[in-house]
Amino acid sequence: MGGRGLALVALDQVGKTYAGRGGAWEAVRSFTLDLQEGEFFCLLGTSGCGKTTLLNMLAGFERPTAGRILLDGASVSGPGADRGVVFQGHDSLFDWLTALDNIGFGLRLRGMGRRERREKAGHFLKLVGLSGQEGKHPSELSGGMKQRIQIARALAADPRILLMDEPFGALDALTRATLQGELSRIWKETGKTVFFITHDIEEACALATRIGVMTRGPGGTLKAVIPVDPPFPRDRTSDGFMAVFRQVHALIHAELAA
Ligand SMILES: Nc1ncnc2c1ncn2[C@@H]1O[C@H](COP(=O)(O)OP(=O)(O)OP(=O)(O)O)[C@@H](O)[C@H]1O
Ligand SMILES: [Mg+2]
Numbered sequence: 001m002g003g004r005g006l007a008l009v010a011l012d013q014v015g016k017t018y019a020g021r022g023g024a025w026e027a028v029r030s031f032t033l034d035l036q037e038g039e040f041f042c043l044l045g046t047s048g049c050g051k052t053t054l055l056n057m058l059a060g061f062e063r064p065t066a067g068r069i070l071l072d073g074a075s076v077s078g079p080g081a082d083r084g085v086v087f088q089g090h091d092s093l094f095d096w097l098t099a100l101d102n103i104g105f106g107l108r109l110r111g112m113g114r115r116e117r118r119e120k121a122g123h124f125l126k127l128v129g130l131s132g133q134e135g136k137h138p139s140e141l142s143g144g145m146k147q148r149i150q151i152a153r154a155l156a157a158d159p160r161i162l163l164m165d166e167p168f169g170a171l172d173a174l175t176r177a178t179l180q181g182e183l184s185r186i187w188k189e190t191g192k193t194v195f196f197i198t199h200d201i202e203e204a205c206a207l208a209t210r211i212g213v214m215t216r217g218p219g220g221t222l223k224a225v226i227p228v229d230p231p232f233p234r235d236r237t238s239d240g241f242m243a244v245f246r247q248v249h250a251l252i253h254a255e256l257a258a
Contacts, residue, residue, distance in 0.1 A: 155190065
């Protein structure tokens with residue numbers, strides 16, 4: 001495919017209006033974006049601008065009320081194994097399962113045999129840097145470790161795209177920086193397409209191949225898309241990095257001031 005061929009994901013004038021108890025609320029308006037295979041797209045925007053709503057529609061948890069979403073050319077009509085989702089919290093892990101069995105859970109649902117499953121789960125456990133922790137249960141793991149397991153679990157299902165909603169938002173600064181580095185390495189090793197939501201401009205500048213900035217809500221939409229060119233691993237003190245940071249910062253702060 002490659003180049004400007006068929007996009008992996010096409011969001012075409014996507015809108016979402018919730019029918020809330022206090023009346024209709026337009027969360028997202030006419031959002032149009034193509035995601036190419038292999039890219040790391042970061043979506044930034046002020047709180048409440050509609051980022052999670054967009055991710056939920058991509059994941060198939062919510063239906064758009066306008067426009068359409070295509071994945072590999074087919075309309076998204078519900079959740080599917082072709083999309084791996086990682087949320088901010090870590091409560092989606094099963095505490096009665098070990099780290100290894102959490103990672104292999106989706107494979108079990110798909111009917112994969114125990115040996116193959118353990119082998120595959122072990123591979124992804126290693127990929128996220130948790131070798132030796134396979135027998136622990138989520139309550140015996142740190143917040144950062146639990147996020148690693150969520151990432152490993154999402155990757156083990158071999159999705160077409162990884163959807164991440166502020167996956168490192170609840171972590172301390174040091175763990176956060178470490179996991180950013182790990183995710184970037186994993187992205188390169190696996191060649192996965194990533195759609196990543198964050199509030200953190202520096203995080204987006206460190207990880208993304210493109211950054212999308214949204215307008216503030218209601219009716220949040222895509223305001224600008226900025227290609228991020230500095231080579232990986234990125235030097236956060238380099239002029240190239242700073243230049244992108246400044247550009248994104250200005251776009252976001254114009255929305256805060258609006
Ligand atoms: N189920 C819902 N029913 C009604 N309104 C909703 C619902 N979910 C979200 N909204 C509203 O839609 C808007 C966008 O919410 P959303 O969660 O997508 O924002 P966000 O950009 O992810 O914000 P944050 O950065 O704080 O996570 C908000 O005004 C929110 O109140
Ligand atoms: Mg959100």
